[in-house]
Amino acid sequence: MDHHHDPVTGSSTVDVLAVLLRLAMLLPTAFLAGGGLLRPLVGELPRTRKLVLSGLGGLSALLAVVSAFAVDVNVVALAVHVVLAVAVPVLLRWPRAGRWASVALLALVVLETSLGGTGVEFALDSVFVAAAAVWFGFALLGPAVPPSSGWRPGPLAITLGGLLVLAGAVRSGLSGLGFDRRLYTTVFGVVVVALVVLPVAVSVLAAVRRDRAYRLGAIGVALGFLAWSALGAIPAPPPLPVPGVPLLAGGPGFPVLVSPQRPGHNVVHFPASAGGDLAAGVRGGIVTKAVARPGAEGTWADVELPPGRSDLEIRRGDTTTVVEVDAGDAPGPPITDADAPECASAALGGLVAGRADVLTSCPSDALTPEDAGALVKLVEFLGERKPSGITLVGDGSPRGVAAAKLVRDTAARAGLAVRPDAGPDTALVVVAGWAAGYTAMTRAAELQRLQPTHQYGLYLAPWLLNGPIVNAVASASLPLRFDPREATAVGYAVAVGDRFGGESPTVGGFRNWLGAGHPAGDVQIFAAAQVNAMPMYPTEPHATGMVMDRDYAGQWVPDGTIVPITSVLR
Incomplete structure (x- = not known):
């Protein structure tokens, strides 16, 4: 049986x-x-009004108690609510005391309506709830308010209506929906529209029928109040997909990444924490099973997106979730199948940072000056160690071709031979992309298991700092311009893990997360290894603050570590 996510609500939670x-x-x-606030304006309160207010107090207290059994509530707030709901009817004989109880109850309603909102939102909650309560008070007690009280119900109705319109308009502007289709395709959008339309209708009624504005408008104000109160409990719909901007969306309990979101070939990525048995495809088209890709974490599905908007179906067992995508009409950047995971991971860094940049190129499209300088320093470092030669592994991408040429030229100046074979006294240098880099590492691990090979070490280009690649061998070294243990790098690692189901950080994603203009650091060689330097049982006592779990948040190497093995290379 298929369980479809309802696109109308914007959320299934x-x-x-x-x-x-x-x-x-x-x-x-x-x-x-509201009735308690206006009680002092009325001399002798009619019996029917007393019964109505008493009934409202009992109903409010009863529902507050019932809610405690259905959902988690703050016990103190519950007790205060019940006491004040009972106190207002009890204090009808003492109007001034009852007014203060009503003010306290109104403040509690504001707090319960805001659901933790602060700043501008809390101020809007206060204005809307107070204006609605006064309107309700006049709807209940208006006919009993004598003309000698000095209140002018007509102008006050227009003022209250204006306050409701202003609050609704500002709240609509803060919703982030604008004037897009989410206003009528999601529950959240429909509620936002109601916050604007209902107060306007009530204000018009107040201007036309001043004498009966409160009674006739009470229904509209009540519906607006319900919409306002519900808005805080309804999750806002996700932003509309933007053609060319990789899409980070929510699936059935896990995130989904669609890249590059252009017509034609796209990859749909799921984190490893999402589990297996996943598939993706355009509704009505071919559904492709998500599988592991060499050098990349999680699983990946190849999907052909048509131009324009379409529905992407995410299937997990017998559960189907629909994610709206918009590929637009413009062609996307040429992305090879081997480089698609690295390209998507780099784009994920920008999405985690809150940027919606159109994907126009991939890291494998060019060798950056920073990476070129790091490779030069790496080869010069190897030249000082004097291996018999360098075994170089590249690929056919523009970055791989440029990096391989740079390594050969630098090795020639340093007097190092670049050899095709894997001798015992050589150093392996890998400048390929993720797929070829992972293959080179797994092959090197097998060769080292069988016989002495690459005794001068295994070295990876900076962009190959990725869990599956470095963990394919016992230890590998990389020339980096940042320390993965420092606060900024750890902050990115935690952020991407939180947003994408525990996904490990990558260099391309880190660079996009930092953004353009971030200065490059000095080059140091770091060693990544699968080690647990201080193994301890979970119940064994250890020093305060000492992390013993190998899977703590912020790691760049899953189940391992990375440390500098040289000083800054000058």
């Missing part, structure tokens, strides 16, 4: 019971608070 209970409790509470 809304707790409907909690929302309904919350709305059912807040609306009578707001009516009760």
